[in-house]
Amino acid sequence: MSKSRIEARFAALKAEGRAAFVPYVMAGDPDAATAAAILKGLPAAGADLIEVGFPFSDPMAEGPPIQRAAQRALANGMTLKATLEAIRAFRDGDADTPVVLMGYTNPLVTWGLAAFARDAGAAGVDGLIIVDTPPEEAGPLADACDANDISLIRLATPTSDDARLKVVVSRTSGFVYYVSVAGVTGVKEADAVAVAPHVERVRKASGLPVAVGFGIKTPERAAAIARVADAVVVGSALVDEVAAAVELNEDVTARVLSKVEALAKAVRVARHGLAPV
Amino acid sequence: MNAPAVPNDYSAYPDARGRFGDYGGQYVPETLMPLVHDLDAAYAAAKADAGFQAELAGYLTHYVGRPSPLYFAARLTEHFGGAKVYLKREELNHTGSHKINNCMGQILLAMRMGKTRIIAETGAGQHGVATATVCARFGLPCVVYMGSVDVERQKPNVFRMNLLGAEVRPVTSGSATLKDAMNEALRDWVTNVHDTYYLIGSAAGMHPYPVMVRDFQAIIGREAREQILEAEGRLPDAVVACVGGGSNAIGLFHPFLNDDGVKIIGVEAAGSGLESGRHAAAINGGRPGVLHGNMTYLLQNQEGQIEEAHSISAGLDYPGIGPEHAWLHDVGRATYLSATDAEALDAFMLLSKLEGILPAIESAHALARLPEITREVGKDGIVVLNLSGRGDKDVNTVAAHLGRVI
Ligand SMILES: Cc1ncc(COP(=O)(O)O)c(C=O)c1O
Numbered sequence: 113m114s115k116s117r118i119e120a121r122f123a124a125l126k127a128e129g130r131a132a133f134v135p136y137v138m139a140g141d142p143d144a145a146t147a148a149a150i151l152k153g154l155p156a157a158g159a160d161l162i163e164v165g166f167p168f169s170d171p172m173a174e175g176p177p178i179q180r181a182a183q184r185a186l187a188n189g190m191t192l193k194a195t196l197e198a199i200r201a202f203r204d205g206d207a208d209t210p211v212v213l214m215g216y217t218n219p220l221v222t223w224g225l226a227a228f229a230r231d232a233g234a235a236g237v238d239g240l241i242i243v244d245t246p247p248e249e250a251g252p253l254a255d256a257c258d259a260n261d262i263s264l265i266r267l268a269t270p271t272s273d274d275a276r277l278k279v280v281v282s283r284t285s286g287f288v289y290y291v292s293v294a295g296v297t298g299v300k301e302a303d304a305v306a307v308a309p310h311v312e313r314v315r316k317a318s319g320l321p322v323a324v325g326f327g328i329k330t331p332e333r334a335a336a337i338a339r340v341a342d343a344v345v346v347g348s349a350l351v352d353e354v355a356a357a358v359e360l361n362e363d364v365t366a367r368v369l370s371k372v373e374a375l376a377k378a379v380r381v382a383r384h385g386l387a388p389v
Numbered sequence: 390m391n392a393p394a395v396p397n398d399y400s401a402y403p404d405a406r407g408r409f410g411d412y413g414g415q416y417v418p419e420t421l422m423p424l425v426h427d428l429d430a431a432y433a434a435a436k437a438d439a440g441f442q443a444e445l446a447g448y449l450t451h452y453v454g455r456p457s458p459l460y461f462a463a464r465l466t467e468h469f470g471g472a473k474v475y476l477k478r479e480e481l482n483h484t485g486s487h488k489i490n491n492c493m494g495q496i497l498l499a500m501r502m503g504k505t506r507i508i509a510e511t512g513a514g515q516h517g518v519a520t521a522t523v524c525a526r527f528g529l530p531c532v533v534y535m536g537s538v539d540v541e542r543q544k545p546n547v548f549r550m551n552l553l554g555a556e557v558r559p560v561t562s563g564s565a566t567l568k569d570a571m572n573e574a575l576r577d578w579v580t581n582v583h584d585t586y587y588l589i590g591s592a593a594g595m596h597p598y599p600v601m602v603r604d605f606q607a608i609i610g611r612e613a614r615e616q617i618l619e620a621e622g623r624l625p626d627a628v629v630a631c632v633g634g635g636s637n638a639i640g641l642f643h644p645f646l647n648d649d650g651v652k653i654i655g656v657e658a659a660g661s662g663l664e665s666g667r668h669a670a671a672i673n674g675g676r677p678g679v680l681h682g683n684m685t686y687l688l689q690n691q692e693g694q695i696e697e698a699h700s701i702s703a704g705l706d707y708p709g710i711g712p713e714h715a716w717l718h719d720v721g722r723a724t725y726l727s728a729t730d731a732e733a734l735d736a737f738m739l740l741s742k743l744e745g746i747l748p749a750i751e752s753a754h755a756l757a758r759l760p761e762i763t764r765e766v767g768k769d770g771i772v773v774l775n776l777s778g779r780g781d782k783d784v785n786t787v788a789a790h791l792g793r794v795i
Contacts, residue, residue: 171572216679244679270582
């Protein structure tokens with residue numbers, strides 16, 4: 113069921129002739145109730161797929177925005193169990209929007225890989241991105257995902273040459289995540305012209321849709337990427353909205369969802385009246 | 390889980406995937422995978438190259454000051470009244486600790502790989518100083534990441550690094566200590582993939598660092614083995630070292646692993662006591678998990694979130710341990726004891742008074758277990774302890790704990 117949720121969504125978007133907009137939100141940020149409200153509001157605000165980060169104390173590939181989001185969530189007692197519960201609650205109201213969990217290996221090792229994949233599948237998780245489990249270490253996790261019909265989504269990067277790409281796309285499904293900059297999340301900006309040939313390379317190597325993320329902050333940039341990629345992921349810019357709303361004592365949910373709307377709209381209209389780049 | 394198999398030949402590990410049994414591996418973001426594969430290949434080639442080894446040996450002799458003496462500590466031996474105690478005097482190396490052995494090896498490798506910028510993490514500042522030193526010697530720019538808490542408690546070493554031309558970047562994320570410095574160094578590496586060499590300071594992190602750092606530090610054990618055979622005509626009954634990430638310990642231990650009669654004893658930092666929860670003893674108080682690119686014993690909570698380590702010693706203040714130690718523990722080849730802050734302080738003062746040697750507070754953790762070890766080994770026995778560093782850097786810390794102002 114779950115794998116097909118991702119496939120069905122990309123197939124539908126392909127028919128519409130547009131890229132997917134994929135917001136990344138941190139589970140439990142700034143607190144469980146607010147994060148749940150944000151999650152629930154995402155599809156109506158224009159999310160085609162959703163990435164849900166689960167917090168880890170030592171996120172080595174994240175820049176300051178997502179590091180701080182994880183710290184906010186952990187400080188408010190967020191757990192992996194509560195993350196799955198939040199996704200289950202989301203699924204009760206939305207049977208179609210794919211949800212991909214993203215995070216680091218150690219909390220899954222603690223849970224047990226096989227048990228985690230089973231529980232995540234039961235909660236309605238469609239895909240997993242585990243940043244510090246590269247293909248070389250992914251055997252047991254890939255087995256666990258396969259057994260529960262969860263896509264193990266791989267990262268391709270500017271450092272992936274053709275030989276490496278072959279390794280990266282082995283045993284993967286759903287889509288491939290192209291990390292558009294060498295660096296951590298939320299620091300450098302992605303350049304659509306530079307990214308385009310890589311997206312094409314990854315598409316060819318994998319036969320799967322390619323999502324681009326890591327350096328996309330504005331609607332303009334999101335639109336530019338949407339012209340060359342199958343999906344546009346925005347994370348740091350959204351968790352920064354959480355931080356700003358908390359700081360200014362504003363309505364966190366409203367502030368985040370309005371940013372999502374702006375980004376999603378930019379992605380939706382990106383290819384109108386424009387020849388493909 | 391079944392008990393892991395005891396190997397016939399310890400030198401055959403790690404396997405090609407960087408595994409010591411279940412431990413080790415390469416759990417790094419995809420951006421870094423090509424880089425760690427390159428490093429693995431470059432190190433394998435350098436290791437097999439007699440020219441590289443000869444160049445390294447030359448610098449170790451003439452710049453670092455090797456071999457370091459193996460010193461019979463007569464008064465310490467007499468004080469404990471048990472086995473003879475020999476100290477492997479790594480504190481006499483240039484820059485005052487064993488860290489330079491590894492830095493010299495890695496900087497030569499970095500240059501061989503054509504890298505033009507060096508980054509490192511440091512806790513006590515000893516590895517940072519050693520890295521800054523070799524970077525000065527070979528004219529390479531150097532950035533050292535150091536937790537802001539450690540910057541505060543190791544000020545003299547920060548200044549030393551500055552004098553050597555290195556930029557010290559204080560890290561405020563997380564607990565602002567060694568593990569966070571390592572996170573930040575990894576973030577730098579992910580960002581500067583083309584020109585930067587990450588010079589890791591312990592036998593920890595992702596493959597090939599644990600095996601490479603072990604190989605560069607194994608000169609300690611090779612020398613000690615020869616020296617004790619020369620002095621006593623036989624192998625020791627036990628070899629002892631403090632364990633943070635585990636580089637000085639594995640450097641001493643490795644050449645003795647296949648000698649069945651030699652007990653291998655590591656000493657972890659127990660901070661305020663193992664039962665207090667405020668310690669840095671990954672094996673004695675943690676469980677296996679994945680951090681900084683490898684599977685090993687870690688301090689972590691029920692959820693798999695990494696916990697802060699606590700130790701008087703900045704150099705042992707790390708929530709993990711190198712994967713080879715995790716494996717040696719599981720297969721039963723090595724024993725891991727622990728020593729508290731207070732015990733280390735007592736040992737610091739004891740060695741200063743009895744032998745005229747100020748030990749690094751890290752090394753003092755190993756010294757602190759000598760009463761039991763020398764008693765157990767007994768009067769006719771021999772114990773070799775790695776004096777991994779000198780204690781000059783720690784006088785402020787020691788004074789503070791004694792309630793003295795200097
Ligand atoms: C003198 C000394 N000994 C030991 C250590 C601990 O490191 P390792 O366990 O890698 O030897 C340090 C680290 O800074 C040190 O400075």
